[in-house]
Amino acid sequence: MTGWRLLLTRPADESAALGSVLAEQGIFSSSLPLLDIVPIPVSDTMREAIQKLDRYCAVIVVSKPAARLGVQLLERFCPRVPEVKCFSVGAATAQILEEHGLDVSFPKEGDDSEALLELGRLRQAIARPDPRVLILRGEGGRELLAQGLRERGARVDYLQLYRRELPHYPPGALPERIQAERLNALVVSSGQGFEHLRQLAGNDWPRLAQLSLFVPSPRVAELARAAGAQTVVDCRGASAAALLTALREHPVPVL
CATH class of the missing domain: 3.40.50.10090 (Rossmann fold)
Incomplete structure (x- = not known):
């Protein structure tokens, strides 16, 4: 090797x-x-989304940059750790969130949206009337995750935190x-x-x-x-x- x-x-x-x-x-x-990774300037929309996380039955963080920037927003606008179910695509992203005291679940097999959509705890989280999900990501991410959630009856909001440049x-x-x-x-x-x-x-x-x-x-x-x-x-x-x-x-x- x-x-x-x-x-x-x-x-x-x-x-x-x-x-x-x-x-x-x-x-x-x-x-x-x-x-x-170029952070997007903090806006009123970002602040409001972070301060009202309790309106979501699930918050999904799709990358390590999204986790780091999301944690920064929490520390700035929501000093008390919210009681919200968080989900990530992989273990490394989950670790960043867990270090902030958040309850995080992620698929043990496969680091992608497809694996996350099959995760039992996520399905349980959205198995409620009028489920609403927030996805933290960068600009221009995949739509597969949101599409899969909408097919399961969830409303999906995005919080775009950064852009990726060459x-x-x-x-x-x-x-x-x-x-x-x-x-x-x-x-x-x-x-x-x-x-x-x-x-x-x-x-x-x-x-x-x-x-x-x-x-x-x-x-x-x-x-x-x-x-x-x-x-x-x-x-x-x-x-x-x-x-x-x-x-x-x-x-x-x-x-």
């Missing part, structure tokens, strides 16, 4: 944390963040990094992260598409294969543990 040489593309702080875990296992990684890099930065550090695999943590990878690759994408690509879910795997990626590995989760399991199960390519 130590033959892997990975390009990490998460936001800088997350890539640093993941890189440390990989280094403990003897795995080389290089960080080239492809997502900048950091500025000079032309050729991505292929030059891969060549200089002899990287043999790419790691992305979301669909938008993959789209930014393709965008930064530009005309070099057909060549980079031959590298092993580790993705967090079947949806992102499908996007990658449709775009021409040759070897796509679905880690079935975005955690460091999920990535390590996938690395152990797949042979290091001979380049």
Whole structure:
């Protein structure tokens, strides 16, 4: 497994944390963040939503940035921890909320909206007259979760807390990094992260598409294969543990 040489593309702080875990296992990684998390300025709408969380039967937080920014809003506008059922897509997001004293549930298998929609506790939470759900997320997120909740009779509100932007890099930065550090695999943590990878690759994408690509879910795997990626590995989760399991199960390519 130590033959892997990975390009990490998460936001800088997350890539640093993941890189440390990989280094403990003897795995080389290089960080080239492809997502900048830019908070949206606090508005009256945000303040009102946070102060009236008790009108929702469930609050769903879909990412770690949404959890961090949501907790900041709670500390600012709602110092008493609200008695509301919270749900997250994965364990890392849940941990941020739990550290603030919130009651959080998340699917143990699968870090995606599909798995969350099947979670028994979420179904119980919305099994009431006129259920109302608040989703904390970034701009332009997937609609599958809201659609699934509406099909189950829930009203869904969004609280959009940030936008994801592609950091500025000079032309050729991505292929030059891969060549200089002899990287043999790419790691992305979301669909938008993959789209930014393709965008930064530009005309070099057909060549980079031959590298092993580790993705967090079947949806992102499908996007990658449709775009021409040759070897796509679905880690079935975005955690460091999920990535390590996938690395152990797949042979290091001979380049």
